[in-house]
Amino acid sequence: MTTERVRFAAVGCGRVFQRYHLPCADARDAMELVGVVDTDVERARALTADRPQVWTGTRVDRLVQETRPDVISVCTPNDAHAEPVLAALDAGIAVLCEKPLAATVEEARRMAAHPAAEKLLGVNMPFRFHPLLEAFADVARSGAQRVDFTIATPGNRVWRACTPWYGDARRAGGGALLDLGPHAIDLLMTVFGRSDVVTCEVDAPGVEERVRLELSFQGVPATLRIDRAARKLETSVTVTTADGDHVLDLRRNELRLADGTVEAAGQRPELAAISAYFDLVTGAATPHGKVSARDALEVQLVVESAYEHARGANGPLVQSR
Numbered sequence: 001m002t003t004e005r006v007r008f009a010a011v012g013c014g015r016v017f018q019r020y021h022l023p024c025a026d027a028r029d030a031m032e033l034v035g036v037v038d039t040d041v042e043r044a045r046a047l048t049a050d051r052p053q054v055w056t057g058t059r060v061d062r063l064v065q066e067t068r069p070d071v072i073s074v075c076t077p078n079d080a081h082a083e084p085v086l087a088a089l090d091a092g093i094a095v096l097c098e099k100p101l102a103a104t105v106e107e108a109r110r111m112a113a114h115p116a117a118e119k120l121l122g123v124n125m126p127f128r129f130h131p132l133l134e135a136f137a138d139v140a141r142s143g144a145q146r147v148d149f150t151i152a153t154p155g156n157r158v159w160r161a162c163t164p165w166y167g168d169a170r171r172a173g174g175g176a177l178l179d180l181g182p183h184a185i186d187l188l189m190t191v192f193g194r195s196d197v198v199t200c201e202v203d204a205p206g207v208e209e210r211v212r213l214e215l216s217f218q219g220v221p222a223t224l225r226i227d228r229a230a231r232k233l234e235t236s237v238t239v240t241t242a243d244g245d246h247v248l249d250l251r252r253n254e255l256r257l258a259d260g261t262v263e264a265a266g267q268r269p270e271l272a273a274i275s276a277y278f279d280l281v282t283g284a285a286t287p288h289g290k291v292s293a294r295d296a297l298e299v300q301l302v303v304e305s306a307y308e309h310a311r312g313a314n315g316p317l318v319q320s321r
Contacts, residue, residue: 005029005030005031005032006028006030006031006032006070006071006281006282007032007034007067007068007069007070007071008025008031008032008033008034008069008070008071008072008073009033009034009035009036009037009063009067009069009071009072009073010022010033010035010036010037010072010073010074010075011036011037011038011060011063011072011073011074011075011076011084012037012038012073012074012075012076012077012080012098013036013037013038013040013043013044013047013075013162014038014075014076014161014162014163015161015162016075016098017036017073017075018047020124020270020271020274021073021075021096021274023271024271024274024275024278025073025278028278028282028284030282030283030284031071031278031282033048033051033054034053034054034055034067034068034069035054035055035056035057035063035066035067035069036048036054036055036056036063037056037057037058037059037060037062037063037084038056038058039058040162041056041057041058043162044056044057055067060083060084060087060088061087064087064088064091064093069093070093070094070281071093071094071095071096071278071281072084072088072093072094072095072096073095073096073098073274074088074095074096074097074098075098076098077103077163077165077171077172078100078102078103078165078171078172078173078178079102079103079104079170079171079172079173080171081097081098081101081102081103081107081111082102082107082110082111085097085111085121086110086111086114088120089111089114089115089116089117089120089121090116092116092120093120094120094121094122094277094280094281095120095121095122096121096122096123096124096274096277096278097111097121097122097123097124097293097296098123098124099123099124099125099182099183099296099299100173100178100179100182100296100299100300100303101123101293101296101297101300102173102300103170103171103172103173103174103178104173105297105300105301105304108293108296108297108300109297111293111297112293112294112296112297114293117292117293117294118292118293118294121292121293122273122277122280122290122291122292123273123290123291123292123293123295123296124273124274124277124291125182125183125186125273125291125295125296125299126183126269126270126271126272126273126274127183127184127186127187127190127250127269128186128187128190128273128291129269129272129273129276129288130187130248130250130253130265130269130272131265131266131269131272132248132253132254132255132263132265133187133190133191133248135255135263136191136237136239136246136248136255137190137191139239139241139243139246139257139258140191140192140239140241140246141191141192142241143241143242143243144192144220144239144240144241145220145240145241145242146220146221146222146223146239146240147188147192147217147220147221147222147223147237147238147239147240148222148223148225148237148238148240149184149187149188149222149223149224149225149236149237149238150224150225150226150234150235150236150237151180151183151184151224151225151226151227151234151235152225152226152227152230152232152233152234152235153180153227153228153230153233153235154229154230154231154232154233155176155209155228155229155230166179166207167207168207169206169207172207174206174207174208174303174307175202175204175206175207175208175209175211175228176202176208176209176210176211176226176227176228177200177202177208177211177213177226177303177306177307178300178303178307179228180226180228181211181213181224181226181303181306182296182299182300182303183235184224184226184237185215185224185299185302185303186291186295186296186299187237188215188217188222188224188237189298189299189302192217192218192220192222193217193218194217194298195215195216195217195222195302196215196216196217197213197214197215197302197305197306197309198214198215198216198221198309199212199213199214199309200212200213200214200306200307200309200310201213201310202307202310205311209227209228209229210226210227210228210229211224211225211226211227211306212224212225213225213226213306215302233251234251235249235250235251236248236249236250236251237250241258243258243259244258244259245258246258250269253265253266253267253269272288273288273290273291276288276289276290277290
């Protein structure tokens with residue numbers, strides 16, 4: 001363990017930082033928030049009003065100069081990931097970036113290619129660290145016949161982003177597939193390895209809300225359905241084997257096996273990737289490590305391939321409900 005507190009800073013003070021990154025940092029005595037940057041400096045000041053020692057501003061270069069952070073969380077809209085990540089890497093600062101790696105594959109490639117990325121850059125895709133994933137993978141890898149992954153959420157009706165960038169194709173880089181797809185694709189690739197896109201349908205060009213993506217994992221068919229305008233909440237993956245269906249319910253944190261066995265996990269596994277990265281930078285023992293920029297780029301290449309299939313599809317788009 002380090003003897004001095006790790007100096008923590010952030011770029012972007014929206015919901016992701018408020019709900020995930022900041023609570024994870026505050027839960028660690030070894031970490032100290034020293035500075036935040038946001039395009040809305042008043043939001044940054046309001047968020048840190050009870051922390052007068054925290055520097056606030058709008059420029060990443062000033063954040064680095066004024067606070068000398070050891071680690072930076074980047075929680076900006078997708079099109080604003082690259083600049084602060086690359087600035088941190090240039091300065092030799094550890095950096096945790098929100099998914100997806102960037103709004104475009106070109107920017108994602110540039111970030112992953114940085115000489116310091118392998119050592120210093122992590123990406124927040126937590127499902128591969130779910131405490132029940134190993135047990136699920138044991139049954140999934142032994143005779144999987146097909147896989148079904150469903151993500152349903154009321155989207156911004158529940159999330160209430162601080163700014164409306166989710167609906168801006170230029171800022172977001174895509175819709176539900178780029179927003180939520182990396183979580184599912186990273187989990188599936190962790191269990192089954194590399195995938196091939198078979199077909200993809202979306203309900204609108206630019207910023208889709210509904211997606212149906214067909215993948216193949218060395219011949220094992222997988223369907224990913226995403227509905228970001230649903231009336232319910234569901235995040236689950238089902239693998240069908242000769243024994244029946246085995247369900248990893250990521251919302252309820254349960255593994256339900258075909259024989260009726262049910263195993264439950266602890267709360268808030270969505271924090272697993274952030275916690276693992278903060279454990280790394282503070283020197284705490286961790287079984288996980290991090291999601292690397294190379295891993296995130298591989299996932300984003302699958303997403304880009306899916307979008308290409310959707311743009312070239314002859315069939316109808318996914319129908320709105």
